[in-house]
Amino acid sequence: MRQVQLGWRGPQVSEVCFGSLAISPLQGRVTAEQGSDVFEYAVGRGVNWVDTAEIYDNYAQLRPVLRRHPEVRVVSKSYAVSGEEMRQSIEKARRGLGRETLDFFLLHEQESALTLRGHRGAWEELLKAKADGRVSRIGISTHAVAGVRAGALQPGLDVIHAIINLQGLGIIDGCREDMLAAISFAHDLKIGIYAMKVFGGGHLGASPREALAYVRGIPGVQAMALGMSSRAEVEYNLRFLDGEEIDRDLALKVRHEERKLYIADWCQGCGRCVGACPQGALSLSESGQARVNAGACVLCGYCGRVCPHFCLKIV
Template sequence: MEKIVLGNTGIEVTKLCYGALPIGPLQKNLPVEESSEVIAYALDKGIKFIDTAQAYGTYPHIKGALKKIKFRPVIATKSAAATYEDMEKAVLEALKGMEIDYIDIFHLHAPKARVQADVFEQRKGALQALLDYKKKGMIKAVGISTHSVKVVEAAASREDIDVVFPLINKIGRGILEGTRDEMEKAIALCDKNGKGIYLMKVLGGGTMIEDYESSMEYAMDFGENYSIAIGMISKEEVLYNIRYFNGERNLEGIASMRSKKIVRTSPNLCVGCGICIDTCHSEAISFNSTGKAYIDPSKCIQCGYCVAACPLFSIRVV
C-alpha cells in the first residue's frame, strides 16, 4: 500500500488509516476479541496506521490486535483533557491501555472547539503536558483533531503543533465555522507550513457510504499527500477499502456491508437536559416542540458522542 510521510514529522504512514471509533462501545460495540481480530487482519493486510481516542474506549481492542502481529504500526490517539494533570493521566492511560512504550501522535481532541482561544488557550495546560511527554520521547508528534475551520487555520501557524486531523468531505457535512472550500484552504495552509495531515469523516461518518466512490475520489484527489482515516468494523470492509486504496475500482458491495445506522432518542426517557446538545459537535441536536432532544439526520455524522454523554441512556445508535 502507498505510504506517505506526515509533514515534517518523519513519521511514515500508509495512505489508508484504520479508524477505531465505530468498532468500539460508542457505536458497534463489538466484543474485544472480535474487534482485535478485525484490527489485526487490517494490519496484516497492509494498513500500518491506527487512529483512536481516549473517548472511543478501544485501547483494549488495539492491545489485543498488537499481540497478534509482529510489527509496530503507527498509532495516533487523542484526549479532550483540559488541564496538565488530566492530560498526563490520559497519556499514561493510553500507554498502559495499549501496552506500548510510546505514542506516535497524540492530539488535543477538540471536535467542537471553534476559535483558537477555545482550544489553545483554555487547554494550554493539556498542550504543555503533551509537549513535555514529547521531550521525554514518549510522544513522537503533537497534534490537533478538530471539525473547525478556524482551529485548522490557527494550527497552521503554531510551531507546537506537528499534525492536524481535520474533518473534510465532498459535501462539507460536519464542518464547523466555515465552508468546505474554506476548510480546503485551511488544510492547504497547514500543508504549506509542514504540518502532517490526515483526513477524517470523508464518508461523513458512514452517512455517505452509498456514495462511496465519488466521496473517496474527492478525498483522494484533494489529499494526494495525506492519509485518510476510515472506520471499519469487519474484515469485509477492511478488504474492500484496501483493494480500493491499492487501485482497484468498480468494486461492488460496500454499502451492503455496513448496515444503516440511525442515531435517535427515546422520548419516554429524554428529560430535555440539553447535555447532548452541548456534546454534539455537528450541531445536529436541538429541542423539539415538546422540549425533547431531536437529532437531525441531515447533520448527524453518527460519531456516537451523544450516546455516551446522555445520563439517562435515552440515545441509541440503531
C-alpha cells in the same frame, strides 16, 4: 497499501489509518471481539496505524492486536485542559495500549486559537512529553476551519486530524472550500494532515468511490482515517485505493450499510446530549425529548457518552 509520509520529516504510514471509533463501545456497532477481528484483518491487509481517543474507551480492545503487531503506530487524543490532566491522559494511554512511547497524541476537537489558549497547560505538557520521549509527535483534531489555521501555527505541532469530505459535511464554521484553503495553509507550513469523516458520518455511503477519490485527490492531505466495522468495509476501501477490482456483491453489501442515530422513547429530556453534540444536530422537541437533525449528524456517537439513561446509540 500505498505508503505516505505524514508531514515534514514525519513517519511513513499507510494511506489509510484504521479509525477505531467505529468498533469502540462509544458507537456500539459491534462487539469488542468483532471489532478486534476487523482491526486485525485491516492490519493483515497492510494498514499500519490506528486512530483512537480516550473518549472511545477502547484501549483494552486494541491492545491485544497491538501486542501481536508492535509495528503498528497509534494515535490517541484527549480533551485535557490542564497540564496534570494531560499527564494523566498520556499515562492512561501508555498503560492501556501497552506502549512505552505513543506515536502520536493530539488535543481533541480544538476549534480555534481561543480554544488552544484555553488548553495551554495541556499543550505545554504535550511538548514536555515529546521532549522526554513519552510521545513522538503531537497535534490536534478539529472539525473547524479556524482550528486547522490555528493548529498550523501552534509551536511544536506535527499533525492535524481535520474533517473534510466531498460535501463538506460536519465543518462547523465554514464550507468545504474554506476548509480546503485552511488545509493548504497548513500544508505549506509542512504540517502532516490526515482526514476524518471521509464518508460524512455515513451520509456519503451511497457513493463510496466518489467520497474516497475526492479526499485522496486533495493536495496537502496525505492520509485518511476510515471508520470500518466489518471486513467487507475494509476490503472495499482498500481494494478501491489499491486500484483492484471490486465485485458487485461486495459493492452492494458496503453501499447498503446505512446507519442512523437512534433515540429511545424513554428519553427524559435532560438536554445533556444537546450540549455534547459538536455539530449542533440535537435539540429538544416540544414534548421535551431529544431529537436529531439527521442531515447534520455525522454519527460520531459523542452524545451517547453523556446520556445518563443510555437513550442514544448508532444503529
